[in-house]
Amino acid sequence: MDKTITFKIDGVDVKGFPGQTIMEAADAAGVYIPRLCYLKDLTPHGSCRVCTIKVDGRAQAACTQPIAEGVEVENNTAELNEKRRDIIDMFFVEGNHFCMFCEKSGNCELQAMAYRLGICAPKYPFQFPDCSLDATHPDLFIDRNRCILCGRCVNASKVIDEKSVFEFVGRGAAKKIAVNADTLAGTNMAVSDKAAGVCPVGAIIKKRVGFEVPVGKRLYDTEPIGSDIEAKQ
Amino acid sequence: MEKPKVATTSLAGCFGCHMSLLDIDDRILKLIELVDFDKSPIDDIKNFTGRCAVGIVEGGCCNEENVHVLQDFRKNCDILISCGDCAIDGGIPAMRNNIPLKECFDEAYHDGPTVYNPNNITPNDKELPLILNKVYPCHHVVKMDYHLPGCPPSADTLWEALVALLSNKPIELPYELIKYD
Numbered sequence A: 001m002d003k004t005i006t007f008k009i010d011g012v013d014v015k016g017f018p019g020q021t022i023m024e025a026a027d028a029a030g031v032y033i034p035r036l037c038y039l040k041d042l043t044p045h046g047s048c049r050v051c052t053i054k055v056d057g058r059a060q061a062a063c064t065q066p067i068a069e070g071v072e073v074e075n076n077t078a079e080l081n082e083k084r085r086d087i088i089d090m091f092f093v094e095g096n097h098f099c100m101f102c103e104k105s106g107n108c109e110l111q112a113m114a115y116r117l118g119i120c121a122p123k124y125p126f127q128f129p130d131c132s133l134d135a136t137h138p139d140l141f142i143d144r145n146r147c148i149l150c151g152r153c154v155n156a157s158k159v160i161d162e163k164s165v166f167e168f169v170g171r172g173a174a175k176k177i178a179v180n181a182d183t184l185a186g187t188n189m190a191v192s193d194k195a196a197g198v199c200p201v202g203a204i205i206k207k208r209v210g211f212e213v214p215v216g217k218r219l220y221d222t223e224p225i226g227s228d229i230e231a232k233q
Numbered sequence B: 001m002e003k004p005k006v007a008t009t010s011l012a013g014c015f016g017c018h019m020s021l022l023d024i025d026d027r028i029l030k031l032i033e034l035v036d037f038d039k040s041p042i043d044d045i046k047n048f049t050g051r052c053a054v055g056i057v058e059g060g061c062c063n064e065e066n067v068h069v070l071q072d073f074r075k076n077c078d079i080l081i082s083c084g085d086c087a088i089d090g091g092i093p094a095m096r097n098n099i100p101l102k103e104c105f106d107e108a109y110h111d112g113p114t115v116y117n118p119n120n121i122t123p124n125d126k127e128l129p130l131i132l133n134k135v136y137p138c139h140h141v142v143k144m145d146y147h148l149p150g151c152p153p154s155a156d157t158l159w160e161a162l163v164a165l166l167s168n169k170p171i172e173l174p175y176e177l178i179k180y181d
């Protein structure tokens, strides 16, 4: 950390050091950039594009874009938030997100992002896709109705657990999350694996711990997602 | 001055949204001062008696009758609100959207573990509205002006929304009142 880099986010000076991404420097400075696929400690996947910012006028993903001296970053603008809303809307209509009985509700990052952005209903038509659920594992299940293809489980299983239980199969609209056996029970996945706890939505769920936290006390019941980062300011 | 009229209906819903409306507690007295209820299960008026300022729709469309009622609401109400998750995204009833209708009927009337149907009849009376192939969110059928999410939306959400509309303001819900569960 020999050199400091200074750049601006929404007109305010932010300092970072070489090798940091805009997301990392912003987090450290208490500036929240909305995100979904990014999770600290995992390799950034850059797939959801919710973190899209403008760097000197060009759209970039904050979670993968390195900081650079003197650049001007736009983050909390009406235009970018509208695009983020569009992306969240698409996630909702492209899956089957039944929040009313989902164990993850109240702690779900997709739902929380929709709350933060003030979405009452997605603007696109619902697709009602046909997705499968795998509850074969004694301690975990995977419900593909809720998967947003963020890649966190793939990365955590490969890099941290060194098991490679998850991988994507198919392309485009047919892309889905797969496991490296016929069923989840056939893999060497354990409930203590990092991959078991990184899913931003309710797609990978630990059994027998659902609804542990009462309504009103869950992560995003009263404080918008990102409040912890903004509190650092 | 005549009071503005409010109509409500429950389509493919569970009446939970209506229960939530009653949950505004004593504010219901204030509401009665502000509005008259027209077609609604609350007063049991079956047909529209005049133009309504606000129509509150609970539930999506799972059969042809739901579609007719919803179209009737659109015709008779200035502002139409999708109230609750079922109206907005189909909700629990929409869980059947990936199951062929035949399988749903077989499970409901023949194969289900609690079914008692000695004559093995699948209900098919002319009086029964035909079931749609899928459950449709309200805005897939007619234009909806506002969406109040929640299963059900809280009494405070409904109150805020009604008060805003009746004072000619747009609905702007604070963070705590936008909830999907």
Ligand code: SF4
Pocket (backbone or CB within 6 Å): A146, A147, A148, A149, A150, A151, A152, A153, A154, A177, A198, A199, A200, A201, A203, A204
């Ligand atoms: S299962 Fe969860 S962690 Fe894995 S890709 Fe889907 S949303 Fe991401």
Ligand code: FES
Pocket (backbone or CB within 6 Å): A034, A035, A036, A037, A038, A045, A046, A047, A048, A049, A050, A051, A052, A061, A062, A063, A064
């Ligand atoms: S958080 Fe950057 S692309 Fe998803």
